[in-house]
Structures are given as structure tokens and as C-alpha cells.
Amino acid sequence: MADESVEESGASQEDLGASQEDLGTSLEDTVRACYAGWSGGYFEQYHGDKAAYPPVHRDIIAGLLDAAGAGRVLDAGCGPASLLRCLGAPGRTLYGFDLTPEMVEEARRVMAPLGLPPERLWVGSVTRGExxxxxxxxxxxxICTGVLPHIPEQDDPRVLDNLRGCLRPGGLAVLEARNEFFGLFTLNRYTMDFFEERLIRPDALRPRLGGDAPALDAALDGVRAMLRTDLPPRRAGYDEILSRAHNPLVLRQQMEQAGFRDVRVLFYHFHCLPPMFEQLMPATFREASLAMENPEDWRGYFMASAFLLAGVRA
Structure with a gap:
């Protein structure tokens, strides 16, 4: 699996209406089908010279691996080797797996000229420890990038456990996720989703309101009227799969509970203004956003659409 979208989705598990066991299976099938036809053009779209936004997280990850002196590196959810093809270093041995066979096939094709044997790339799921x-x-x-958005919430701890389990003591894990707090900055349908589902939680509040319950609906309608809930446009195919954002504070806590220490939150893909205003000054918007790129800038909690968590196995 791989996901490089600049905007998080408002999809929720409850919309899928399946048991936990069936949910995982059906989601993997849907994700696999979505990415199957994307293997050939994926790298160029998100990592190539003409990418809408440069893959700044690639340099952050490379720096973390170099600083850790990492020799044996696994990319869990490697896609078409988007990162692996750029992470080679003297004394480093690379491995990777992906849920989608077509992605693995493309990864093997790309990595063969770089000397990576095909058996070091295989089909697999981050939810299965084996x-x-x-x-x-x-x-x-x-490393695990572009994967968590497509994982059911109840499986997040399992993924963290699997990452920890594959590492030596003192080994480094780097996990990527979409930033749920960015929804507060976008002023679009994601803002409404976060405001309503995460903050207000009307289903829990409504029983306390009695005869004032209609006022809650009016209040939410008022908030909705202040936002561009028609944006961003929904994407056929992609928005039909589970596509979650994560709270960086909660995910960091979960990573620590899974047995990692020295966990850092590193933000990337900054936006100098809410994305809807990019069309007013495309070149300047991109330039100003790139100038903001600083993984430790506190503004990333709201102005960056994605983040990395880097932690050491205790």
C-alpha cells in the first residue's frame, strides 16, 4: 500500500457496516483493487520531477536512517519501491513488502538494476506479523508510509506491535500518517468532519439537551454554512476506500504504549494558507509552503497535512 495524498479523507469505519474480521478482509481487497492499476505511474505522480509537491518526507526519513546507522531496513508497505529506490547506502540491505502484487512486481522491476534480489520484496500485509x-x-x-490511512482504527495497535516485533532492541521505527488536526486549518468538509465527529460529538451530546436538541442541529448548520464543505472534490475510486487521518498526540501515545521510546513527531507538507486558496497564486503558494518545511515547527500540528513518528524500540 502507498498513499501520498495531500488532503486527508473524512471516511469512517462506521460507514462500512461490517464485522471486524470481515472489515479487515474486505478493506484489504478494496485497497488492493484500488492500487493494482496504479503501480506504473505512482512514483512519477508523487515522487517524480513533476509531482505536485516534492516528497520532502523522503529526505527526513533518509536522515533518520543515516543518523541511526541502519544497516538492515524494511519498508512495510513499500508500494513500487518509491522510497527504497532512494534509500540505498553503503552497507545497507533493503527489504520491502506490499499488499498489492502489482506494486511488488513494479518494485522488483525497478530495484533489479540497483542490485536488489527479487526475494527481498514480497507480498504481505502490515496487519499480519508473519x-x-x-x-x-x-x-x-x-519504515511504514502511506499505509495507516487504509488501516481500520482497531488495527493500529497491531501494526505498531508488528513494527516493534520485527526490530532489534534499539532499532528505529518510522511511521507516517495524515494529520487529523490539519482539518481544522482547511476550512472545508474535513474541518466540519473534525468539528462534528471529534470535538462536538452530537450523538453523545444530544441526549443531554432535551427540548433544546433542535438547537444543536441549527448550530451545526450554522458552522457548516461558514465552511466550504463542497471542497475538496471527492475522487472516484480513491475516496471509496477507507482513508483515515490520525491525531498525532494520540498516535504518539499509542507508539509509546507499544514499546517505543524517544518518540518524535515530525511534520511535513506544510500549507502557507488553507488549500482552497492555492488557486489564487499557485506558484507563490507552493514556494511559500516549501519555505515553511521544518519538521519540528509547532505550526505543523495545524498547517502540515502529514507527519512522521520516529521511535526507538525499547
């Missing part, structure tokens, strides 16, 4: 194969022992580092 798919984090360790043919030569535990890894020094494991």
Missing part, C-alpha cells in the same frame, strides 16, 4: 519476514534476523530499522 509477513514481516526476518530471513536474516531482526531489522535495524522499519
Amino acid at each position: 509477513d514481516f519476514a526476518q530471513p536474516d534476523g531482526p531489522y535495524d530499522a522499519a
